[in-house]
Amino acid sequence: LTQDELKKIAAYKAVEFVESGMVLGLGTGSTAKHAVDRIGDLLRQGKLTNIVGIPTSKKTQEQALSLGIPLSDLDSHSAIDLAIDGADEVDPHLNLVKGRGGSLLREKMVEGACKKFVCIVDESKLVKHLGGSGLALPVEVVPFCWKFTANKLQNLFERSGCHAKLRNDCEGKPFVTDNGNYIIDLYLKTELGDLQIASDAILRIAGVVEHGMFLDMATTVIVAGELGITIKNK
Ligand code: DER
Numbered sequence: 001l002t003q004d005e006l007k008k009i010a011a012y013k014a015v016e017f018v019e020s021g022m023v024l025g026l027g028t029g030s031t032a033k034h035a036v037d038r039i040g041d042l043l044r045q046g047k048l049t050n051i052v053g054i055p056t057s058k059k060t061q062e063q064a065l066s067l068g069i070p071l072s073d074l075d076s077h078s079a080i081d082l083a084i085d086g087a088d089e090v091d092p093h094l095n096l097v098k099g100r101g102g103s104l105l106r107e108k109m110v111e112g113a114c115k116k117f118v119c120i121v122d123e124s125k126l127v128k129h130l131g132g133s134g135l136a137l138p139v140e141v142v143p144f145c146w147k148f149t150a151n152k153l154q155n156l157f158e159r160s161g162c163h164a165k166l167r168n169d170c171e172g173k174p175f176v177t178d179n180g181n182y183i184i185d186l187y188l189k190t191e192l193g194d195l196q197i198a199s200d201a202i203l204r205i206a207g208v209v210e211h212g213m214f215l216d217m218a219t220t221v222i223v224a225g226e227l228g229i230t231i232k233n234k
Contacts, residue, residue: 001226004030006122007086010224011035013231014084014118015042017220020049023077025110026064027085028057028103031120035084036060040067054080056110057103058178074113083114087214087221088135089127090119094221094234095195097130099138099212102167102177108210111217119218123225130213131160132191138167138212139184139202140177149207150184156201161189181209 001009011034018024018039026036042048044067053069054077055061064071074080085107089097096119098104111117131137141149146166154164167175167183174182192198195215202211216234223230 003122003124006224007031007120008034009229010120010122010222011084012038013222013224013229014120015039017082017116017118018048018051020051022081023052023054023072025080025083025085025114025117026053026055026060026069027083028060028107029086029101031086031122032060032084033063035120036063036067036069040064040069043067043069052077054110056085056107057101059103074109078113080110080114082116082118083111084118084120085111087119087121087125088212089130089133090121090125090221090223091127091130094119094218094232095130095216096214096218097135097137097212098214099140099183100136102138102175102183104138104212105140105177105179105181105210108214111214116219117217119221121221121223123223126223129191130195131188134187136185136187139186140179140181140209140211141184141207142209143174143180143182145207146182146184149205152205152207153184153186153202156205157186157188160192163187179209
């Protein structure tokens with residue numbers, strides 16, 4: 001099975017949790033895309049009715065609109081029944097790293113407002129510790145003096161051999177999030193120690209808007225692997 005087929009399997013499994021009448025947080029990324037497509041299919045077939053979607057990015061908003069999924073926002077629905085979204089890393093405690101697609105702020109706002117957050121991944125996302133896989137820990141920062149903020153972040157994780165890098169778009173210009181901010185990717189040589197301490201320290205830096213560690217937020221993680229589907233509950 002290809003990685004995308006595994007992502008689709010996890011996504012379709014998560015959509016089995018969706019009931020008619022629900023207000024749904026719609027995730028962002030290639031895995032969540034399959035879940036949103038599936039929801040659109042079931043609505044069109046009449047197997048799901050009376051669904052309201054709260055998108056976690058402009059990209060997902062456009063996808064949902066094209067599928068005819070009725071949309072709203074957090075201002076109108078402060079309590080959401082269920083969110084379905086992907087992740088870049090999942091540790092054994094269901095803590096996540098997200099944000100490599102650049103949508104972490106709206107994802108964290110929406111998923112923080114959910115009664116249930118079902119995270120969908122292929123098995124390649126499973127890690128023992130967050131931040132150690134050499135992949136980035138994304139941090140959304142204001143564009144004002146972003147170098148100053150990047151240096152503060154790099155110094156914060158100096159002992160982990162941190163390298164802070166401004167994320168660029170495909171034209172080599174700074175990537176701009178849906179909220180008009182920049183992303184600083186933190187590349188760590190050793191995994192993060194106490195995640196809550198790291199999270200609090202990052203958020204104390206004035207130029208930081210939000211980071212990509214989603215601690216104690218996922219209620220269920222659905223993992224699709226070569227040997228089948230595993231469902232991990234908090
Ligand atoms: O950027 C994000 O937060 C995405 O949800 C990411 O964490 C997962 O993206 P993928 O499903 O394309 O791997």
